[in-house]
Amino acid sequence: MKILVVNPNTSKSMTEAIDRAARHQASPGTEIVTLHAKYGAEGIDSTFAGLLSAVAVMDLVSTYPDPYDAVVTAGFGEPGREGVQEIAHAPVFDIAECAAHVAQLIGRRYSVVTTLSRSTAAIEDRLAVAGLAARCASVRAAGLDTVEVDRDPVRARREILAQARAAVAQDRAEVVCLGCSGMTGLADEIAAELGVPVVDGIAAGVALAEAVVRMGLSTSRICTYAAPGETAVKGWPLSDLVQFLGIRHPC
Incomplete structure (x- = not known):
């Protein structure tokens, strides 16, 4: 199978780290692109940057x-997953949701450690929309923005x-989720330090994507x-969007 792993920011170094983590998790025979x-932004740490990134991700997938x-x-918690699901020809997996699903399978309560305090709201909202908030003990911020996590790994x-x-x-978390794709690669080290499972969102996303594809399942298109639908879109950066606009909403 082939899995597209889409980094919503423009950082090449972070993309390379994401690629290594995805390939490490992937089963033999799975192709990672x-x-x-x-x-958009090199690091996504605001609503503005997040919304812009959603358009960039839809652009990549649609073309x-x-x-x-x-x-x-x-x-992790960025907007746009629902839009990608409408235009993608295959199931779509958000790493925040995947990490939380995995965490709930192996512990009663989980916490997320992310970048800045301003980023916690977006993650809380994503978990709430996905029905994953009830067992989230906390979303904590490390006090570094996304670019700093990438450029200063020792401090991060x-x-x-x-x-x-x-x-x-303090929060009685039994599992910790790394709440930024720039944190990939730290899970094993932190787990060894704390003695609790630590979930890397990239690994969780790839693993669940493989599982769903092998089960022969995909996104429900019924509603x-x-x-x-047949909507006129002008000046949109999605150059091939027209090919996706021929189906009316059935509900």
Whole structure:
């Protein structure tokens, strides 16, 4: 099978780290194609950047020329997953939702450690919309923006570990989710330090994508995620969007 892993920011170094993590998790025979946004922010730490990234991700997926079996969107809690589901030809997996699903399978309560405090609301909202908030003990911020996590790994590791430790000790978290794709690669080290499972969203996304594809399942098109209706779109950066606009909503 082929899985598209889409980094919603423009950072090439973060894309390379995401690609390594996805390939490490992928089963033999699974092809990983990792893409990054052609425009937008190098690090997504605001609603503005997040909404812009959603357009960039839809652009990448809608114009990808070859067949694929699944899409993993590698923005933790970023908007746009629902839009991608409407235009993708295969099931779509958001890493925040995937990480939380996995965490709930292996512990009663989980916490997320993310970047900045302003990013916690987007993650809380994503978990609530997905029905995954009830067992979330906390969403904690390490105090570094996305670019800093990528460029200063020593400080990032120290601050992420401190917040993960507090989540376990103070919030009674039994599992920790790394709440930024730039944190990929830290899961095993933090798990060894704290003695609790730590879930990497990229790994969770790839693993669940493989499982669903192997089960022969895909996105339901009966209503919510039906293809966009016959709507005139002008000045939109999705150059091939017209091919997706021929199906009316059935509900």
